[in-house]
Amino acid sequence: MREITREMENMEPDGAMFDLLTGTDLDSLCTDQLVTLAILARKMKSACEWAELAVLKRVDDTTELAMAIKEPEQSVARRKEASGALDVLPRLAEQLRCGELDFARFDAVRERIRHLDQPEQITEVEDALVGVAAGLNRTQLCRKTTGLVAKADPEGYETRCQKAAKERRIEFSPLPDGMAKLTWTLQATDAHRLFQQICADAKALPADDRTTDQKRSDVLMDRVLGNRQQWNVRTYVTVSIETLLGLTNDPGQLAGYGPISADTARELAMHGPWRGILLDEHRHATAITTDTYRPTALMKEFTRAQSGGICTAPGCNRPVQEHDHIIPWPQGDTTPTNLQGLCVRHHHIKHENYTVTRDTNGTTHWTTPTGRHHTTHPTQH
Template sequence: MSEITRELESAEPSGAMLDLLLGADLSTLTAEQQVTAFVMARKITAVADHARLCILRGFDDLAEMSMATHESEQSLFRQQERAEVLDRLPRLCEQLRRGEIDLRRLETVDERVVHLDPATIPQIEDQLVEVAAELTRTQLARRTTKLVAEADPLGYEQRRQKARDTERRIEFYPLPNGMAELRIRMSAIDARQCYDIATADARALCKDCRTTDQ
């Protein structure tokens, strides 16, 4: 499949890109072509996510949408609320449409700026729009948190204290094969300390076949 070339990694998603991906025998691609095809698939997913946000933003009959998608109205309502990001962060949303960032990175920024004065948000977006495509989601989260704290220090501290008091919890999730996952939500400082102590204890044990995580 010689048509799948590295230049496509910097191209905007399009119908032609989707046709090329759907028509390819992915098992015959070289390793380099598989990387390119993976980037193409991410771009197509991003433009589809952008389209979904645009549709939900102005859609009235969620009951009809629920029947068509077999998804609860409550879930669709939450997604419709998140579609307000199109107005809050228009330039980052345009990057989503062009496949330069993915939906998770867009939502990472939005959940940190949503409580700000609307007049402040464009100032933060100004500083993110040039770098968002080059950052991982974790890096983008840290950058956005720092900008929010600088732009609204009092509000950030109030929200931080409120979250520390009201959002702490322990949750239990059953998993296959007789396993389960225990999730603890706490302040970032406390969580980091717990993680570092547990990691240090694990590394101090006698070496055996288990990994540090195990």
């Protein structure tokens, strides 16, 4: 059996890769080799997903197929609908075939471009994604695609946001063992503000035997029952001055969520303090006005603007919870260029055995204990 090396991660999926995956003694591998094998398994899975879509595209009788694979016909029909994206998004489909993109991310793009009527609009979105999609996780890719769709079809995006707002609802689902689930669908800005407040309420509680999730559930019930009144969290939204003045309908950016409609961003701007953020030629935040908060609070606000409110560790979708000196203090200064927003877990891990550096353009480099290198980029506004 061939030795497992990192060079194999650049291979295209084939029969030899399958034989390697199924014939290797996993107990004999080191951590770095196991990571490589996991990457190969995902590449092989993506290639098989592409093959299934290619087959579905050519099968007319979904009943026949559903019976054969023991799947509900509705599921097969939905999958067949997704197979049309092989032609609509040919370059991303090729990345799926080569194992560079998995089906979940490919389908996330398909879901977001399906309302675009003009082929040139879809091409514009794919042009912007084809070079970066493989390096983004699903949540990051969803946000970026939503922003690109809004930019390609701003009027249509506004209309769809207004229509979607009418679909707000609450659903009740029974669960075993005396439990039930409430699902609340509402506008992103309202949901984000409510969740931030729930987290703040839970964090303010004294330490006891409850988990964080249990505390969040309890404080939400308190608010529903009217036992808590004060709201003390902020919602951070970035919007261009052109959109603010109504000259364009480019979407705003809700920290921790992603693109929101121009109308919603303008409405929020009317109810809170403003900051001026200076952007560089890549539309990355480089400076912020200093007329309201003391420097430490302002620096925290700036790191949130840089990261879109999301932990800057590679692949993480958690909200910013702590602010970290990239070059540890006191060797590193407490300045915006040396600060990054992280979740609690990645803040702790970073100080254990991970190395982090940042380029002058805001690109952050993480080096793992096995020597793997990953990069994250500042939010493009």
